[in-house]
Amino acid sequence: EPEVTQTPSHQVTQMGQEVILRCVPISNHLYFYWYRQILGQKVEFLVSFYNNEISEKSEIFDDQFSVERPDGSNFTLKIRSTKLEDSAMYFCASRGVRGPYNEQFFGPGTRLTVL
Amino acid sequence: TQLLEQSPQFLSIQEGENLTVYCNSSSVFSSLQWYRQEPGEGPVLLVTVVTGGEVKKLKRLTFQFGDARKDSSLHITAAQPGDTGLYLCAGVNTDSWGKFQFGAGTQVVVTP
Numbered sequence: 001e002p003e004v005t006q007t008p009s010h011q012v013t014q015m016g017q018e019v020i021l022r023c024v025p026i027s028n029h030l031y032f033y034w035y036r037q038i039l040g041q042k043v044e045f046l047v048s049f050y051n052n053e054i055s056e057k058s059e060i061f062d063d064q065f066s067v068e069r070p071d072g073s074n075f076t077l078k079i080r081s082t083k084l085e086d087s088a089m090y091f092c093a094s095r096g097v098r099g100p101y102n103e104q105f106f107g108p109g110t111r112l113t114v115l
Numbered sequence: 116t117q118l119l120e121q122s123p124q125f126l127s128i129q130e131g132e133n134l135t136v137y138c139n140s141s142s143v144f145s146s147l148q149w150y151r152q153e154p155g156e157g158p159v160l161l162v163t164v165v166t167g168g169e170v171k172k173l174k175r176l177t178f179q180f181g182d183a184r185k186d187s188s189l190h191i192t193a194a195q196p197g198d199t200g201l202y203l204c205a206g207v208n209t210d211s212w213g214k215f216q217f218g219a220g221t222q223v224v225v226t227p
Contacts, residue, residue: 031212033213033214035215042217042219042220043205043217044217045215045216055212058214089155102145102148102163102207102213103148103160103163104160104213104215106157106160107157108156109155109156111155
């Protein structure tokens with residue numbers, strides 16, 4: 001069964017460093033998302049991406065964040081200068097065609113730890 | 116911002132008992148999803164409800180979408196230890212690009 005994959009599973013970085021989180025969405029999906037979940041808190045929307053551009057973003061997604069689909073399969077989230085408060089689980093999700101069911105499938109997540 | 120409130124936050128029951136988890140909002144959603152999340156893993160989709168009043172069953176799990184599409188419930192019959200997990204509801208409005216608003220989740224613990 002097709003699934004969303006994410007790498008790495010765990011990333012440890014020093015404050016101020018750049019990190020790139022990688023995702024491979026389900027192959028025929030067209031809509032891509034990043035969410036994050038700080039430990040003990042709810043899952044929060046970061047950004048949605050369609051047709052090679054950002055379609056919607058949250059207040060969390062400031063200038064330190066960027067997303068890219070560098071080729072036909074990968075979808076990346078870059079944090080330019082990490083802060084302690086960026087420590088969280090980051091989930092990628094993808095969706096097929098737009099419609100009422102809007103079912104999104106999530107990857108297993110990348111745990112980012114900023115020291 | 117459409118807020119989803121889940122209740123209760125935590126539920127501990129014995130194997131064989133029934134339980135109901137609620138997801139409420141003051142906003143209308145075009146669809147609502149229920150997910151289950153294990154520690155350190157991503158949410159796993161259980162069901163999607165779209166139509167007001169819709170009821171869906173997944174084995175011992177029954178999901179209902181409120182008539183006004185503002186609330187939903189998840190009922191588990193004869194719970195088993197394998198049902199233990201964090202149950203999340205997430206709503207979306209078709210005016211957006213599929214952005215989900217998640218509830219905080221209900222942690223369910225089923226003891227043998």
